[in-house]
Amino acid sequence: MTSQPAVPHGRAEALHLTGERTVPGITEENYWFRRHEAAYQALLPYCADATVLEAGCGEGYGAGLIASRARRVVAMDYDAATVTHAAGRYAEVDVLLGDLASLPVGTATIDVVATFQVIEHLADQHGFLAECHRVLRPGGTLLVTTPNRLTFTPASDVPLNPFHTRELAPGELAALLADAGFGIELLHGLHHGAQVRALDERYGGIISAQLDVVMGSLPGQAQWPADLLADIAAVTADGFDIGEHDLAASLDLVAAAVRP
Numbered sequence: 411m412t413s414q415p416a417v418p419h420g421r422a423e424a425l426h427l428t429g430e431r432t433v434p435g436i437t438e439e440n441y442w443f444r445r446h447e448a449a450y451q452a453l454l455p456y457c458a459d460a461t462v463l464e465a466g467c468g469e470g471y472g473a474g475l476i477a478s479r480a481r482r483v484v485a486m487d488y489d490a491a492t493v494t495h496a497a498g499r500y501a502e503v504d505v506l507l508g509d510l511a512s513l514p515v516g517t518a519t520i521d522v523v524a525t526f527q528v529i530e531h532l533a534d535q536h537g538f539l540a541e542c543h544r545v546l547r548p549g550g551t552l553l554v555t556t557p558n559r560l561t562f563t564p565a566s567d568v569p570l571n572p573f574h575t576r577e578l579a580p581g582e583l584a585a586l587l588a589d590a591g592f593g594i595e596l597l598h599g600l601h602h603g604a605q606v607r608a609l610d611e612r613y614g615g616i617i618s619a620q621l622d623v624v625m626g627s628l629p630g631q632a633q634w635p636a637d638l639l640a641d642i643a644a645v646t647a648d649g650f651d652i653g654e655h656d657l658a659a660s661l662d663l664v665a666a667a668v669r670p
Contacts (some may be wrong), residue, residue, distance in 0.1 A: 432527070434471045437643045438634060441606075441620065443471075446527060448650040449555045449600060449664050450475045453524070456551050456666055460521035463545060465510055465538075466528035470496030470503065476524060477502040486514065513541045520545045524553040527662075530574045539590035546669040552592060554665045556583065558599065560658055580657045583665060592667035598652050599660020605649035609641055616641075 432442045457480045464473045467485035477483045486506040497505040508514040523542045559577035613619035623632050
């Protein structure tokens with residue numbers, strides 16, 4: 411998989427990481443971008459020759475990746491500036507402005523709905539999944555990734571990320587999908603692979619090392635140690651492992667569910 415080109419500077423400022431979305435091409439955010447990219451790569455086979463709706467596309471890089479395998483990709487987001495950016499950068503994708511509470515596509519018209527790192531932001535998760543069920547054709551697939559509550563906010567039911575409404579543990583995600591009428595085909599977890607585990611050993615935890623820099627600085631004024639920044643820049647999607655092992659300790663949950 412080729413690397414994404416850098417986002418032009420002005421657009422990068424407008425779409426910088428706030429905890430709500432991830433942007434490619436920004437060195438300080440590369441760990442998070444590659445972690446998300448690894449999940450897209452793992453689930454791309456489900457999108458082969460399919461009509462795909464990405465619900466909550468953000469910057470659009472994921473829709474662009476999906477378009478390399480899908481017949482057609484429709485991507486939507488609620489934020490007008492984000493939609494304008496994605497439409498301008500990813501010409502191979504049809505980009506729509508819309509609300510996840512009422513997906514702007516017809517009933518039973520979509521083969522695959524992809525929603526990556528989105529459901530934890532939503533107040534009405536049940537209503538959103540009902541909409542996903544509505545737009546999917548019988549036999550269609552819902553692809554979901556979300557942070558694992560057990561590792562992302564382990565000590566509290568209240569998310570530490572101010573943009574998150576409700577985070578999910580593996581069993582909670584499985585129950586939510588089943589309640590919405592989906593059959594679960596795959597429920598895996600994302601872990602650090604060998605490349606990133608080496609950084610964990612070097613820094614006493616690569617996530618903590620990054621958060622220490624950001625949390626100890628005023629917004630936009632973080633001073634990144636050169637060695638840490640170089641190591642973050644070198645992280646690739648291959649630095650993460652996705653599988654069914656040790657699900658409770660995974661960083662992100664990765665699921666595929668089928669509409670009967």
